[in-house]
Amino acid sequence: MTGGQKTTAGKKYVLIGFFFLILAAFLPGMKASAKEWPVAIKSCAIRRGSRDVVEVRYQKNSDRSGTDGNYYLFALGAWQMSLTNSMEPIDTVRQKSAGILRVDLKQNTKDSRLNKKFAVAVKKQNGAYELVSSFSYITNPEEVASYRYKFPTAVSKKGLQVNTEMISDAEDLGVRHSAVNIVLNDFLTEEWQQNSRYAYKFTFEGTTYWFSKAACAALEEKLLPMKKSNMIVTAILLMRGESKSLDMIAGGALRDGVYYYGLSTANERSVRKLSALMTFLAKRYARSGARYGRISNWVLGNEVENYGQYNYMGELSLAKYAKLYARSFRVVYNSIKSVYSNARIYISLSNCWNIKQPSGRSFTSRKTLEAFAASLKAEGEISWNLAFHPYPQPLTDPVFWDDLATNKSSTQFITMKNIGYLTDYLKRRYGRGVRVILSEQGFTSVSGGQENQELQAAAFAYAYYIAEFNDSIDAFILHRHVDNEDEVAQGLCLGLWSTSGDSVEWAGEKKKIWTVFRYIDTNQSRRVTNFALDILGVSSWSQLVDGFTWTRFTKMASIKTSDLQAVQDLEKPRSLKTWTEAYGVTVEEKGSTTVLTPKQGLNRNLFRGVGKAFDEPMNFSKRPEVYFRIKLSGTSAKRAEVKIRFYSGSHLYESRGKVTVGRETAVSANLSAWKYKNKVDKIQILVKPNGASAWNTEAQITIKDLQMGMTVG
Incomplete structure (x- = not known):
């Protein structure tokens, strides 16, 4: 073990x-061995460094008589299982024991081959084409990715499904990983919303799409605080049954008792729309600057072996179900990895390994996983991962x-x-x-x-x-x-x-x-x-x-705590004003004074306040005293708890104290004994009334004269 x-x-x-x-x-559509075909596709990949050339390497296993002596390369849609009379080959080579067929990728054009599957054919004497190989998709979409930064790492594996209204509590807890649900329907728009007021215009492979601004704003309200808290975020991609989404739902049929549906790859429209949406999300939430927050892990569905509730695609055999799920997984994979090379894409399974869900309309997790992995391998193996419960x-x-x-x-x-x-x-x-x-x-x-x-x-x-x-x-x-x-x-x-x-x-x-x-x-x-x-x-x-x-x-990581102290006179003070983060408050700057107004309708147990992330770490070694004045009003509590936090990577120094509501109090924190004071990347000041006292509509928190310095004498 x-x-x-x-x-x-x-x-x-x-x-x-x-x-x-x-x-x-x-x-x-699957073969136990590539040798069952006259031609085996050994690899199907974007040529390294080219960004626009796909190379299909083949090996001949046996001869096919009655042909013109050439091999022909075809590109088919994910939903297509055989050649049609309207299809034309995209490359040709003379038959050899081994060779390479090449074709342009044509990424982000109407003829894009990013999500196509390739196959080798021969031309018979009657002029008809006959497939002589299995299908293979491109296996390295990351080769064309614009974003190539390293996959983020955390100091530990500790994660929480964070209630985003409680982000200050999540920071208190030191959450390193979190997860968010992304309901894909929310990003789709009705015709009346397809304008710049309600949606973002996104042109993809020659087609224009409109994706909801409201859905982006709601997601970013979660992602941005998580990014500021240095959490690695996992997104769970889900599809509800809604009329506006029928062309993206596998089978296109809604059923009572189903929470979420599988994604359709039944035709060109469905594949392109799914790829467009996933590319849009990846470009927005996997970009290197993390302007809108960042998603690093992408999970397709929830406990997908439980198809009757969480990934409905109809009443299918395990083999058919796994093949359809693998097909949608590959579209999601190719779309995201072609934007951010190091993104990780996951299948989701429950703890029911060799037993079906009590509902009965499910497969076992083990059989689902093995059929899924076999489906992917048969048509071009990619680096899938597992999100397990x-x-x-x-x-x-x-x-x-x-x-x-x-x-x-x-x-x-x-x-x-x-x-x-x-x-x-x-x-x-x-x-x-x-x-x-x-x-x-x-x-x-x-x-x-x-x-x-x-x-x-x-x-x-x-x-x-x-x-x-x-x-x-x-x-x-x-x-x-x-x-x-x-x-x-x-x-x-x-x-x-x-x-x-x-x-x-x-x-x-x-x-x-x-x-x-x-x-x-x-x-x-x-x-x-x-x-x-x-x-x-x-x-x-x-x-x-x-x-x-x-x-x-x-x-x-480490956590060190101390008590806030009565203020001492400071030498060589330096202002630390200008806040960049707010926790349950609106912020107004007035000279050296910051006025915070607590938002209504939030949990009474939450700390409210402000934070500042430094562009470059601050060194408090020569000025280890931090001073500020604070006044609270608008709560029935007589006392309130105040804390100031200093972060250095995963290390936290926290100084706490009590103040009287309605009275301006000057307090200070001393970092002299803190090992990491020379590299502080973030500070916060947070406040909570004693007990479960609420903030009323006239409430204010006033912070004045935040300074760093050294004690006189």
């Missing part, structure tokens, strides 16, 4: 690859370590108990190139009708450590930030916060898991998780997690 939880030594895995090799021979089984029990999940190939479920089996299986079958993100899982704080926050926190700590020490896993994204009342009604209290009942998802009180989550990837990891060892019945984490070492956490 390479990383993850301990397993019993000597266990052997049962390989069933032979069965699937035989099965592949019967899948439509290893919830406990059942979801209402956080104690995943006693799940029925096993490390055998026959295991019904894959949970955090046996996640190492999954990553080892992927390495054996598909190589080390497949990356895994655990994009959704959670642990309830109520089990058997009883509240047990310690058990929830212990389950999270154990699961997180398993993921952190598994080298195939890149992110562990917890579901969810705040308990959701609809889930609570089902016995699922999965949040870091309880819900107050004021709305479906309204933060009430922090649970124990909040503190564990905040510190688990810092130098205080041991302190906040030691309690869990008794619950788990062991004396050290290394008894449970292969490769576990505390050294990893001393290098990740």
